[in-house]
Each structure stands twice: as C-alpha cells, then as structure tokens.
Amino acid sequence: MSNNPSELPILQVRNLKKYFHVSKGTLHAVDDISFDIRQGKTLGMVGESGCGKSTTGRLLVRLHESDSGSIRYDGIEVTRASSKEMKVLRTKMQMIFQDPYSSINPRHTVASIIGEPLKIYKKVRNMQEYEEKVHQLMETVGLADRLYDAYPHELDGGRRQRIGIARALALEPQFIVCDEPVSALDVSIQAQILNLLMDLQDKLKLTYLFITHDLSVVKHISDDIVIMYLGQIVEQANTEELFRHPIHPYSQALSSAIPVPRLNARKERIILKSEVVSPIDPKPGCRFAPRCNYAKPECGEADPVLREVMPGRLVACHRAEMFV
Amino acid sequence: MGNNTLSRFMARQSKNITQFWRQFSRNKLAVASLFLVLIFALIAIFADFLYSYDFVTSNSLENALLKPGQTGTVYYHDKEITHTFILGSDNYGRDILGRLVHGARVSMIIGFATVAMAIAVGGLLGAIAGYKGGLFDTLIMRVTDIVLSIPTILMSIAIVAALGNSFFNLLIAISTSMIPGYIRIVRASIISIKDQEYVEAARCIGASDLRIVLRHILPNITSPVIVQSTLNVGSSILWASSLSFLGLGILPPKPEWGNMLSEAREFIQYAPHLLFAPGLAILLTVLAYNLIGDGLRDALDPKLKR
Amino acid sequence: MFRYIMRRILMLIPVLLGVTFIVFSLMYITPSDPAQMMLGANASPAAYKQMRADMGLDQPFIVQYARFLFGYKHPVFGYRGLLFGDLGRSYVSNRNVFELILSSFPNTLILATGALVLALVLAIPIGILSATKPYSAVDMIFTVFALLGASMPVFWIAMVLIYTFANNLRLFPAMANPHDFSSLVLPIITLSMYSMAIIMRMTRSSMLDVMQQDYIRTARVKGMDEKVVIFKHALRNALIPVVTVAGLQFGSLLGGAVLTEKIFSYPGLGSIMVDAIYQKDTPQILGSVCFVAMTFTIINLMVDVLYGFIDPRIKSVFSAKKKRR
C-alpha cells in the first residue's frame, strides 16, 4: 500500500499560523494547523465565514506570508522559498478564486486573461503557438471559440469561472487551491463547474484543496475532509467516514444542517447555541465550547489537541471519547 | 495569423470606442459641451489668424469704451482702417472680441498645462502611497493633509508672491492646489483595486509588481483620473482668472479673461458690456468642462455598462 | 468622546507645524527685503546691515524658523514666538499680528456663516426635491442651476450683483461693512453661490443613493408614508456626506472669502491676508495663514463630532475606544 504513489502526501502543512493585526487586537486567522494532501486526491476544507479557510488557501500559494510553521510542497519549503524557487513553484501550484466577478480583470479579453501566464512564463515561442494554446485551454474548460475576444462583462458567472479555471490550468500545475469556486453560482451552473473540475482531475491527475462552506458540495467532491472552526482544525477524516459518523460536536451540527432535498429525509437538526465568537484575541480553551451542547467547565481551560481517537480519525475535542 | 491578430485588435478597440460613444452620446448636454469646447479650442489655436496679437494689446484711446457693434478708426501697420468692434472696446480702446479670442488661448493652455502637471506629480505620489503603503503612505498623506488645511486660494497667492509673477509660476501655483486631489483619487483607486481578487490572481500566476501595476492597476484608474481632469480643466481656468483678477496672474495688457474683468471694474457703470462678454466666456467654458466631466463619469462607470 | 476630541486636538499640532513650515519656507524664498522696507530707500549700508541683524534676517533659515516658533529676544523686534501665542508685529503697520487677526476674523466669520446658512437653507430642500423626482423638469432646472453656480467666477457674480443691485437698482450698497446688515446681503449671496451649488448636488446624489438602499424598501414594505420614508428613513442617512461637504465649504469660506472681501471692500481676514501678501509682510502672512489653517482643522474636527450625532455607527466607535482603555 505504501508504494502506491497516490497515497503519498504531495503537500504537508505543519503548525501553520497566520495572525492579522487589526485595530481591535490580533485576529487569529489560522492558528496552528497541520494536515497533508494526498497526491491526486481532493482535500475538502469546510467551515463557516471567518474560520480561516480562505486564509489557509492563500498561505499555501503564498499570497499571504505565514507567521510560523511550514508548508512543504514536493519537498520544497514554500514559506521560505526564494523568489526564483517561487517562480518554479507557481507553475506547479495554482489557485481558482471564489468570485467570478472580481477575480478576472474587467478590462482584459478572455484570451488575454487565459494567456497571461503563458506570456509571463514565456511558455510559447510565437503568436501562433500562443493562440493555439489559448484555444486549447478554452476547449479544455468548455468555452466556445467565439468568446476568444469577448470581455468579461459580456459573460455570465459560470463562463467567467471557466476563464478562471483555464487561467489556473495554463501553466499545467499539479496542485490547485479551489477557493469556494462554485459558491457564487446557481445550482445548475454549479453542477456544470463541479463536473468540469472532477473531469479535469481525472484527466490531468490534479490534486485539489477544495475550500467551501457547502457541505453537500464538499461531500460530493472530496476524498478527505478537514473541518475548521475559528482558525483551528476540529476534525479531520476520510469523507465517507466523517459523514457517516461525525465525532466533533461541531461536525455533528454541521452535518445535521445539510438540507436534503428528498421526501422522508427530514431529520432532527442540532441547533447550536448563540453565534460564532470573534476570532480576535480568542480566550484559551476550546473555541467551540461557548456554543457546544456538551461543554463542561474544563473545556474552557485548555486548548483541545487534534488527536487520533479512532484509526484514521483526528478530532480536537476534550470529550471526543464520548462520541466515538 | 499575425495579420488576423492585428485586425482583431483593431476591431476590439473600435468596439470599445463605439460602446463608449453610445453611452456618452446619450447625454445631450455633454455632447453639446464637447462641441463648444472644440470650437473654443479651434478659436484658441487660430487666434492669430482672427486677430493679430499686437492689435489686441495696443492702445487706441480715441476708441475707448465703444459699444458693441460700433466702428472706429484704428492704425494697423501704419495704415488707417475702419474696424467694427463687434463686442465693443475697453477703456484703452482695445477690441474686446479680439482680446477674448486671445484670452481663450491663454485659458486653454493654463487649463491643460496645470492639469497635466498635477496628474504627473499627484498621480505618481498617489500611486506610491497606494501601492507601497506603510511609511510612504503615511508620509505622503500627512503632507497632503497639511497642504489641504491651507485654503487653496491663499496657497496659490502665496506661491505666486514667493516665486514671482510669471506665467510658469502661475501654472505651478494652480497645479499645486490640484495635486492633493489626484493623490487622493489615485491612492483610493489603487487601494480598492489592490483588494480585488484579480490582482491576487495575477500574483498567483507569477506576475511581477511592475506588470501588475502596468497591466492590471493603471488601466483601471484611468477613468476616475480622466473624469477628475476634465472637471479640473474647468476649475483651473476659473482659478487662473481669479488670480489674474487679483493682479497675480496674467497682467494687462496681455489678454486674459480674468484681468479683462479686473480692468472693467471701474467702468461697468458706463460700459456694462465689459462685464458680460468675458464673464460669459469663463462661465461657458467652465460649465462645458463640468458637463463633459459629468458625461464622462456616467459613460465610464463600469456599473452602468450594458 | 472627550478622549477622542482631545486626541484629535493633539493631532492638530503636527499639522499646524507643517503649515507654518510650508508658509515660512515660501516667505523665506520670497524676493523681498523687510529691512529695506523698514528703513526706506535712502538708508546707509551700515544702518541696513544693522537692521538686518536686529531683525534676525542674517541668520540661516532654520534659525529663523526656530525663532519664529520659539521667540526672539530683541528690545524692538523681539517676540515670544508662535508656540507662546505671539506672532510678532506687522512690518507694515507695526501692529501686533494676533490682535489684527482677532479684530478682522469676526467680520469674516459673519460673512462665512451667513453664506453657509443661506446655502444650506436653500440647497438641502432643493436637493431633496430633486432627488424625489429625478430627471423631472424640476430636477433638470435645478441641476442646470447648480452647474451654473459651480461654474461662475466669484468675482464676476459680485460684479454683476453690484452692477444690478447697487449701481442700477440702488437696493443695496456696493461696499460692505459688518455693522450694516443690508450691506452684507450682496457679499453673502456672492459667497454662498458656489457652496450652494456643491451642497445641492451632494444632497441630490446622496439622497438618490440612499433611496436605492434596501432599508428604504423595507420601510415601504412596512407601509410607511412616503413623507416618513423620505424624512425619517432617508434624510438622516443622506445627510452624512452632506455634512462633510458643508464643513469643507465652511472652512474654505472662512479662508477663501478673499475675492468677495476685496470686491466689496470688506474689512475681513481675507482682505488683510491679500494685502499682506502684496506688501510681503511676512509676520502678518504667517500669522493669518496659520490662524486660518487652525480654524479649518477645528471645523473638520467639529464635523467629525457632529457625525456621531447623525450616525450611530460612528458614535459606537467613540465609545468602544473609551471602553477599551
């Protein structure tokens, strides 16, 4: 089994931290997280707004500088890569952004957006090769040829997102951070894009970090899942396992909150107390405790550690054994 | 295929221009203003063909304070000719229309030169403040605050007083008062664009800082700068006439709309036409630039596209 | 709130120092010779040299600037310095600069206040009316009127008003003085024209913007009368940017009444400053400009405080800061 290349982690994150200094204090956006992403697989990263999932994605491709911790991609330390190494790394890891409206420059044509990485990396020798390559990328993501010279404002959200995907594919990367790529889209378009992403993964042997707040999407597309809450990972497992039996009380609540569009699927929702507290200068102790239906006084004392409570099941909860 | 690329590029540009013009031409007042400004520009360019400069600056006291349409005898190249003063004459017997025509040239040059200077300085400082941030930003914005807390007219007067009364110093005095505006606009636009995901995306595909500024940020801040500049050409003309009126800009006998009014002050009781012609010239010009600015604002606003 | 105001006042200090530095530098490079001015043209070289030394003009720039700030000991030309509230004496009239400013500033204040009040009283209702009927004939007329107001040179408005109402109709005097209200009518109208135009346009666009907001739709969905929607729900939100603009306008009216004051021969601060610049009367220029800059910044501060009363979001920023300390 261990010889199977798909089981090897292509990306290893260890004790990653990112704090932002804001006027009210220190925002613990990403607070000491560690995880691996297996080659050719999809890791889903789930959490509610402000849990640090987007920051994590940006740290991986170094759009933000991390405060501490390590990110190893294919043996290269991303956090300390020189600008030369970064240039090489960028051809291997790319990102697809959330907002199909703000993530592409409104003043550039479809072709110049998709072709920009080719020009920067001088991947093509002449104009003819450039045009061929752009056409090929457009075909890969399902954009009609006639849109070559179109401007983004002439296109709908789904097509814009395809542009973003084509741009990310232009450098032929192996790893792509997908930051909520479908959450701004309507269901029928969302399904088209999800299918596209899965097809591309099969065809090009891509590895994804798939960031989303939508559990049904992540359940559909991911092989493994990490669930984040206020900058920390609360649970990490294989997708199937996690949805069959969520252990962390927060995972339980999330999983119960998925609205299932089937008759007789109505189930009891776990209703959590109050709302997410601020990630600015969090108090010690379990960050979920104020909303947890099972919290005990000791939960507010020490930070729970992410630990293996069952084979292959990592949970950060003081009372995890109760739910196993 | 290369040929194809070029023709497609041209087609794209003409599509953009057509689209822009369709938006702009919906504002009839702005189109009329553009027309007016073009006429004024032509008059300014061909001023010497319409009236010779010597003629509009030399005195002929026997023709003083003629009413519009009256004729008088003038000496021109030592010849005696009869001249119709279409808009009358001033207290030195100079032709008002002729002085207006030459004044248009001065105003036009001042308007464009000051705005160009302000864009160059203000744009650069604003771009540094917005893109680099941190210490540069603080420093530039503090100084801007300081300059803004001195009333602009006093600042201009003080600069002219300090540097001496010359055309170039007048340009400096006026453009200084506009620089803070450009710093703020450019800085604000850059900061808002810097937060856009497409700038992050550009960084992600390995674009350098220079490329990001030139290809992604600059094209997106031209619209607000163009709008601001159009409005500023108008206010610059207004400022110049105010300073000339105070005796700090263009001094008589050089023709300038503001100093024409300044000279007219004592005679308005007897010759009200001295008051109306230059005043209306300023009013119409400034109004036209304001209307064009409004029209551009609407036509260039991406929110109103399509 | 109090702490916030105190902090803002402390922040005034560097700004004012910056202003004095800029103005002082400008005056320093001005080609004028105060010593010559004091002595007249026929003074001997020795006397001239002595005068320059007495006035401290032979010192390097930075020393002169420091003396301006911290004072200068001399039996005739000495003064305590800006930081101690002494701005020295005018080279021309030999009067105390600060006293001169204090005697003329109230006159300017009367004019500027009158102009601002007139502008607000007319501009805000018209702006609201325009915004409630956008693109109607009424709106178009007022929009053109506002554009005209913003495009007319102040001195020209003044001259037209003088020609019409003073010279021909003889309704108001052509010269203004602070003790005669009827003489203030024309300068106040002149001065308010531009501000009125700006405030009108701002009120209109801000009101139009607010009327598009979701909470206006909420108010209508609740069945509120249109009057309540406009005056209770929309106006307070729309006024926030209007207050800023009005504050800026008031500041520039105080410092920028120069042209109006000159034309109406009105004894205000603006007239004094222009005369001082013409006469290269450095202490007078420095003193007046610093004074105006300070007034301007204080008005901005007052506008910010006023925000707190209109916009609760800002008030809570004040109190949040208080709580944290």
Add this chain to the structure above:
Amino acid sequence: MDKILEVKDLHVHYFSNRKTVRAINNLSLDMQRGRVLGLVGETGAGKTTLALSILNMIRAPQGKIISGSIRFDGKDILAMSKQELRELRGKDIAMIFQDPMTALNPVLTVGDQIAETIFKHEKVSKDEAWAKAEKMLETVGIPGARAKEYPHQFSGGMKQRVVIALSLACNPRLLLADEPTTALDVTIQAQVLDLMRHLIRTYNTSVLFITHSLGLVVENCDEVATMYAGEIVEYGTVEQVFGNPLHPYTRGLFGSLPDYSEGAARLRPIPGLMPDPTNLPRGCYFSPRCPHVMPLCEELHPTHTSMDGHLVKCHLYQENANVEQPI
C-alpha cells in the same frame, strides 16, 4: 380549500437602455391559507419581482406591472389606492428580505423600526408600540432591552431575527420570505429556520417561501412551485413534486444537486444557460436547454396541464395527462 392569494396572468416588465426585460410572463399562482408555499428557481427567474408585485411595489419608471390580477383575500391589490396599499403593507402582507445586513436602517434603533410599524398599523400609543416591539424581540430570542440598540450592534443572524420580528409585528396574514437564510452561515441558518418554523406555526401565517434550495423546501414547505424565466413551470404538493418531478427543468435542478445524486460519481446538470429575459425564445422558454425537446416546443408556448392538482407547463404532458414519463 380557501385561497389567500390568487395571481392570474401576471406580466411584469423592466425597462432599461431601450431594452425590455420580461421579468414575469403570464404567471398564475394560487396560495392556500395557512400553508407554506416554496417558490424555487435560479437567479433571474423573477422570484423577487413576483414578491414585490404581490405588494404592488414595482416602481415606475424602471418597472411596470403590464397586465394580470393579484387578489389577496378576494381584494384586487393592483386596483388599490396608495392609501389602501400602505395599510395593507406591513399589516396584512409582510416581507423578509435576503440580506439582513442592508435591510435595516443603520441610523434608527431596532426598537424604533419595529415600533413605528406597530404604531402605524395598530391603534396604540407610542409607549404601547414600543412595549410590543420589545415583546416581539423577545419572541425571536433577543432581550427586550436591546431594542435601544442600533443594527450595527447585532450580528448577521441576530439582524435576521430582528427582521423577522419586524415582519411579524402586526401579525400579517401573508408573509413573503425572500431567501431569508441565504446570507447566513449554515449553523445560524439552522437556528433562524427553526425559529421561523416555530413562529409560523404559532401565528398560523401563510408563507411564500422563496429559495433556490430544494432541501429547504422539503423541510419547510407544504406546496412547491418551480419558476423558470418568469413563469411557474411546475406546481404541486411537496409530496407530488419531490416524489415525481415532471418538468424537465425541475428534474434538471434535482440532477444538479450533489446531495441528491448520492453515490453517483457525476452530477447531471442542465446544459446551457437561462435565456436572456430581453429576448425570450418563441416557444417554450426551456426548449433550448431541454433534453426532451420536440419540434412543437420551439413553436408553441405550452400551457398548464393538471394531474390531480399537480400542474406542469410542458408539451410532454399536454396531449395526454397519462403519457408515459420520459427519463
């Protein structure tokens, strides 16, 4: 059953840039008293326009109700005077908007915003209105003392509770809930929906529940209507529509959902895009995307076919109500 709302042959157009956006096209819809009707559709289907039309809130010159009738409790809303409409809005019909962040006036206290509605519609003094506003806040789980606070002092979920309190303050007979939880986080969404379900049951309010989520419909609604390009293409009880979706568009929506096609490796999305509302196809609006398109579909616009109250607007069912179902 007793109908609280009858919409007949409604047409609503918006006008912009010399183009006419046909937002609602020949729409007919009935709502039963005391029931929750789910209205499903994607962005641009005209869901919010329908809700605003029911309040007669389409404002000239941008938008106009071209024709049709809307009867609320037998009274024609489109024929009401402005005064009658103001009395109807907020009292008989209330609305909840999608985004709680912008739905509340930032410069007025939440108590004031609730109390003014009560004061306007009920014969009470200002003090009584305020007291009732505080009570309403407590009903939605917010301490009454917070009535004196401003919207920015509340979190997103709390704001939506305030909006709910506001809309239910005068005990309306009909509530139009326009994507009331879309802007909220999943766990907060669960809280708010739980609260809404409870209140609707308590007050016996009829609700038009607008959403794009089929999952929320099955959990919250009694009937469901699918909307596409400004018309209702399918209508029935939740059991009818979810048990046996008829219209190809409704089926397409189900096929697009990851959680529905559990186990299936691929989703089955609808190909193509929503038609341009300024340039709708001549025949069935769905025909360009429909997997079962027939020549007739491109020519003729279908009308409703009823099968035991399960309505569908599709030529496949036009000829014979018992036609074999296509897969």
